[in-house]
Amino acid sequence: MADIKSLEEKFQSIVDAETKIEPKDWMPEAYRKTLIRQISQHAHSEIVGMLPEGNWINRAPTLRRKVGLLAKVQDEAGHGLYLYSACETLGIERDELFDQLHSGKAKYSSIFNYPTTSWADIGAIGWLVDGAAIMNQVMLCRTSYGPYARAMVRICKEESFHQRQGYEILLTLSKGSEEQRAMLQDAVNRWWWPSLMMFGPTGKESTHSAQSMKWKIKRKTNDELRQQFVDISIGQAEILGVTLPDPDLKYNEETGHYDFGEIDWEEFWNVVKGNGPCNKERLAARVKASEEGQWVRDAAMAYAEKQAKRKSEASKVA
Ligand code: FAQ
Numbered sequence: 001m002a003d004i005k006s007l008e009e010k011f012q013s014i015v016d017a018e019t020k021i022e023p024k025d026w027m028p029e030a031y032r033k034t035l036i037r038q039i040s041q042h043a044h045s046e047i048v049g050m051l052p053e054g055n056w057i058n059r060a061p062t063l064r065r066k067v068g069l070l071a072k073v074q075d076e077a078g079h080g081l082y083l084y085s086a087c088e089t090l091g092i093e094r095d096e097l098f099d100q101l102h103s104g105k106a107k108y109s110s111i112f113n114y115p116t117t118s119w120a121d122i123g124a125i126g127w128l129v130d131g132a133a134i135m136n137q138v139m140l141c142r143t144s145y146g147p148y149a150r151a152m153v154r155i156c157k158e159e160s161f162h163q164r165q166g167y168e169i170l171l172t173l174s175k176g177s178e179e180q181r182a183m184l185q186d187a188v189n190r191w192w193w194p195s196l197m198m199f200g201p202t203g204k205e206s207t208h209s210a211q212s213m214k215w216k217i218k219r220k221t222n223d224e225l226r227q228q229f230v231d232i233s234i235g236q237a238e239i240l241g242v243t244l245p246d247p248d249l250k251y252n253e254e255t256g257h258y259d260f261g262e263i264d265w266e267e268f269w270n271v272v273k274g275n276g277p278c279n280k281e282r283l284a285a286r287v288k289a290s291e292e293g294q295w296v297r298d299a300a301m302a303y304a305e306k307q308a309k310r311k312s313e314a315s316k317v318a
Contacts, residue, residue, distance in 0.1 A: 015216050020146035023089040031215055034208065035145055036090050038217065043083035044101045044108035048282050050076045052116040053125060061119060068165045069122060075158045082155065086147040102287050110268060111198045113276030120173055120180075120187035126166010127236070128188075128195040134159045135229045136199065139219040167236070174240045181241070188237070189245045196260075197268045199226040205265075230258050 008028055014021065021027055050073050057073065060066035084094050100106035111129055116122065137159060140152040173184040200206055200222040212218040220228075230249075237244050248261035270276065 012214075015144050018216075020149060021144050022146045030211075031217075032090050034212060034215070034217060035148065036087055036092055038208075038212075039083055039087040039090075039148055040092075040097045040100065041107050041109075043080045043087060043097070044106055045112065046076045046080035046083060048101075048108045048112045048286060049129075051282055051285055052112055052114070052278075053122060055116050056119060056122050059119070060122075065169070072126070072162050072165060075162065079151075079155045079158070082151040083148075086145075086151045089147045098290060102283070102290060104274060104283060107272065109198055110271040110276065111194050113271050113279045113282060114190070114194055115278055118183050118187060120170065120183040121191070123166045123169030123173060123184070124187040124191040126162050126164075127170055128166075128191045128233070129198070130159050130162040130166060131233070132195045132198045132229050134163060135225050135232075139225070142216075142219055144216040170240050170242075174242070184240065185242050188240075188242045192245050193263065193267075194271075196226055196230070196263055197271075199223075199229070201265070201268070202226075202263070227257055230260050234258055 007026055011021075011027060011031070014025075021031075053069060053073050053076075057066060057069055060069050084097060087097060088094060097106070101108065111132075116125070134156060137152055137156050141149055141156055143149045143152065170184055170187075173180045202223055206222050209218060209221050213221070233244065234249070246261045248259060250259050251257075252259045271279070274280075
């Protein structure tokens, strides 16, 4: 018992000294579990996040837009793969992570349970959803676990491109016809609040924050990041000529930040618990993709086994 305590103290002093924790280092079991939970939820979010946008690849308005969107959706797949790999360094198999997603045991970001009903939604996802994701992920480049921090550096660079491709789509719509401007406003009306929810629950409802901040897994609270996101979005909305759907948005001279209205937390928890507009559809799509891809994994395993067998037979002969 005393041993564990001194190991934990030593671990905390390493974290406090800003030295990265690496896979073979000793770590408290709860630290490992928290990381597996967060990194796997993050990986699942990237993979499920391909679905709402994938819906528009064959309906993109021009070849240039299609190429941009295809590249973005492929990047999300890559992010999922880096993150699953980072998660595996903590001693969990990828199959188990997939089982957790497919059985509904693992969470993924609430935002991907909303539908993409118009082309402007693709712009709004880039501007707001990727924008919110970057706000959160920049701090994760300094997270205490080495493999996660290193994966985040590359992911953030790619997310910045995603944010700009989305904003550019909206900028083009903002200079278009009345109908296009209405489509832009409608998309912003639907994506604004769910984007604020992405940062996670507020105050004490954020049950993991205090411990994760102590371990420097998280560097800022959900509320701090949400506020930063609101503050930077105001000027960007002005350039687009859109109104953010919150009558309570107002600059506060005292705090130097924008005050904003009450988030509908009932809606948030409802979506997190699996009752959002697209939860069932999203999970069904992932389960179907996994089942249909089983033969590829089986073939790859059979090939690897055959190669290993040949290699061991060859070494016996030699
Ligand atoms: N949705 O105590 P906290 C992207 C859960 S990637 C669903 O505050 P924590 C790229 C939370 O898991 C977007 N559940 O938790 C892209 C916990 O439940 P549990 C994803 C949520 O971990 C863009 C409970 O509530 N980004 O968008 C959500 O300290 C465009 C209590 O919450 C990441 O995953 C939510 N929004 O803080 C792809 C970043 N929020 O596990 C395609 C990494 C909270 O106890 C297109 N993750 N919950 O059952 C993080 O930074 C953190 O995990 C937070 C939550 C900040 C998300």
